[in-house]
Amino acid sequence: MIEIKGRRIALIGGAGFIGHHLALRLKELGADVTIFDSLQVNNLLKFAASTDENAPFYLSMLVNRLNLLKAAGIPLIVQDARQYNELSMKLSNFAPQTVVHLAAVAHANVSNKDPYSTFDHSLRTLENSLDWARSQAEHFIYLSSSMIYGHFPGGYVTEETPCEPLGIYAALKFSAEKMILSYNQAFDLPYTIIRPSALYGERCVSRRVGQIFIEKAMSQQDISIHGDGSDRLDFTYIKDFVQGVIRAIQNEAAKGETFNLTYGEGRSLMDLANIVSQHFPACNVQYLPKDKLTPDRGTLSVDKARELIGYAPEYPLEKGFVEYIGWYKENWDKLSQGCSVLG
Numbered sequence: 001m002i003e004i005k006g007r008r009i010a011l012i013g014g015a016g017f018i019g020h021h022l023a024l025r026l027k028e029l030g031a032d033v034t035i036f037d038s039l040q041v042n043n044l045l046k047f048a049a050s051t052d053e054n055a056p057f058y059l060s061m062l063v064n065r066l067n068l069l070k071a072a073g074i075p076l077i078v079q080d081a082r083q084y085n086e087l088s089m090k091l092s093n094f095a096p097q098t099v100v101h102l103a104a105v106a107h108a109n110v111s112n113k114d115p116y117s118t119f120d121h122s123l124r125t126l127e128n129s130l131d132w133a134r135s136q137a138e139h140f141i142y143l144s145s146s147m148i149y150g151h152f153p154g155g156y157v158t159e160e161t162p163c164e165p166l167g168i169y170a171a172l173k174f175s176a177e178k179m180i181l182s183y184n185q186a187f188d189l190p191y192t193i194i195r196p197s198a199l200y201g202e203r204c205v206s207r208r209v210g211q212i213f214i215e216k217a218m219s220q221q222d223i224s225i226h227g228d229g230s231d232r233l234d235f236t237y238i239k240d241f242v243q244g245v246i247r248a249i250q251n252e253a254a255k256g257e258t259f260n261l262t263y264g265e266g267r268s269l270m271d272l273a274n275i276v277s278q279h280f281p282a283c284n285v286q287y288l289p290k291d292k293l294t295p296d297r298g299t300l301s302v303d304k305a306r307e308l309i310g311y312a313p314e315y316p317l318e319k320g321f322v323e324y325i326g327w328y329k330e331n332w333d334k335l336s337q338g339c340s341v342l343g
């Protein structure tokens, strides 16, 4: 086992949804964690400049994130990971043993509309991190996506299922995985690739389906299902996901491996909508057409992560999503008032 306590861990793009949750937990476990983030991508700078009526609402979640990081004593170095020299210099100053690369455009629909920016923020940043890590890091961890599989054959994938990415986002994630493998081949860089799916949880501003459903229900609007509601996703609560990433950091057996890290059970959009309806009985459901770049998904097997690194997810939708709804109910008024001190 690799000792987490005292380990120097750099989170590149670590002020995002996954990164800040991971940083807070690592810090609790005694790691010496530092975040490098430009705060530009789906973060403060985007929402500060936005005229969208929801912007103040999301800004208050983002400021709450930063307050939590500050209160935990986690350094945040504001650095654009596209800038090779500056990033390299700052990484060398910190000298991390583990590098977790999270910087990316994390929205399939945004990527499909803006490939240039996605390449820049996802692959350019990755190349810069890899190039620093290749001679100096003990372990490089990359967050890929379940989207690289494309349509799941029979609604089920293992890490061995051939990848048939659909659309720009998925193709760039697939390219990123290949870049990491090539850095391992050329420089023996120890790596772990992690494939998440349909993450949800507190302080997410990514506007994925679970977040949208709750926010619409909270503001007495109808929710929309794209398709007939039978599409299944492996919804994963951020607490399970963070547990899995930490197990990958801790376990030597994770090196040189690719893992699915999800709850491990595909659930339908209708299941998700039904949970929302139970908690918001006045909420109506509408149906819209499905996007042609949305693959047919389902369950990602997590057997490999269970066996090799002891991953043990604990949050089915009925537990994790209900906890998430509770957080919204507790904090809705404060969020609506732009308050950044949340429960």
Ligand SMILES: Cc1cn([C@H]2C[C@H](O)[C@@H](COP(=O)(O)OP(=O)(O)O[C@H]3O[C@H](CO)[C@@H](O)[C@H](O)[C@H]3O)O2)c(=O)[nH]c1=O
Pocket (backbone or CB within 6 Å): 106, 107, 108, 109, 144, 145, 146, 147, 196, 197, 198, 199, 207, 208, 209, 210, 212, 213, 224, 225, 226, 227, 231, 233, 269, 294
């Ligand atoms: C926003 C919204 C979405 N949907 C449907 C469309 C999809 O079938 C499914 C999930 O949509 P989204 O939550 O937007 O996420 P999707 O485009 O599938 O991709 C996400 O999930 C990927 C893999 O989980 C991540 O790698 C990507 O970062 C992320 O963008 O829910 C609805 O039915 N109603 C909605 O209001």
